[in-house]
Amino acid sequence: MARAALLVAALMLTACASGPNANPRDPLEPFNRSMYGFNDAVDRAVIKPVATAYRDVLPSPVRTGVSNFFNNLQDLWSFVNNTLQLKAEGAGNSIVRFGVNTVFGLGGLIDIASEMRIERHSEDFGQTLGHWGVGAGPYVVLPLLGSSTVRDTAALPVDMKGNVVSQISDVPARNSAVVLNAVDRRSQLLDASLMLEEVALDPYAFTRDAYLQRRRSLIYDGNPPEEDPYVPDDGPTGQ
């Protein structure tokens, strides 16, 4: 893991050269673009076909059960991060959700808490760092994991430790769980990725700009302070 991190850091430094039209939030763009290309190739060759088969073969209730199961584990980690951010309502809802779904929802397979209108408050460690004022830093595309920022990448080892799946001691079982979670997630994004191909002129830039806005919005719980809004100028030929 440490060696991999070192390798990534070295790659980023060599890729730091930025062109004249460089986006200030994306100084690593050359590196990121090649990593995006790599991820995209792996996705087309392996991940997307597997996720498509998963969606087509398994009946919808089974897939919902799988999603619910992993979301339930996520709620436990959200409880920790809501607590770290001193968000009482989020922490309370998360722990109640986890309790209700684990006990009455057959270990998290059925999302009874949502039926009971107990709202999900997803929080991860990257958001916790952001909440306490750690800036996002440059945009980074990670191998296989995709869009991230320097801050969220730094938080990643903690988020991984915080995921109950990583606590499974049996290695084959743990790996199966990680893969199942990934395939399930990807299968939910099949329609979205199809749309991305149609609506984006540059899928890389579209993904980056949407991701950075989305993360920023999440850190402020959907209510971020306004950045300088761009005011269009009609210029000399204005109507």
Next chain:
Amino acid sequence: MMKRRFLLSSLPFFGAAFMGLRVGSVFAADEAPDALIQRLTKEAIDLIQADKGVQAGDVARIMQLLDQKIMPNLDFQRMTASAVGPAWRQATPEQRTRLQVEFKTLLVRTYSGAMSQAKNLTFTVKPMRYAPEDKEVIVRTLIQGRGDPVQLDYRLEKTPGDGAGWKIFNLNVLGVWLVDTYRSQFSQEINAKGIDGLIATLTERNKSNAAGDVKASKG
């Protein structure tokens, strides 16, 4: 002499005052921004649920309904100008028209695919506060389908006497502003190939998307 010039120069003010009276009376009928969003969302959801063509993602039908119901409530020129960025200043009126047409087609496609999934939706407009002198406001809504609620926010500008009194000029889905997400892609194209290059890219993309639709419906 002085007197005459004063009279002449004050004419526009009288005109404005007179217009003000007229606008004032229209203004009284203008909707509040949150009421407008409430009405539009409800109309849109009812339409989606009643219209088979829309549910099937029929782009021509969606475009037609959009022109009727939604476009009068959008400041689409501002949306396009804002996505294009500083280069808008240099664009000729023809280029501006072309940009708007192609950008609209691209966006309609974004949402036409999602229509088939828009079943049994409920929505709430969050309570908002705004001062009478506010020129721009944000209206926040939550759309609830299956799964987690989706945050959908609108940025509106005051347009007294025009349309419902407010027009939408940006849209936020799950924390992501639609127009802003296109800005750096557009400027990339403009930097590389100029405004006509951007128009050509958009046109080409819309064509290949339409061709993909035909293939999909046949296959």
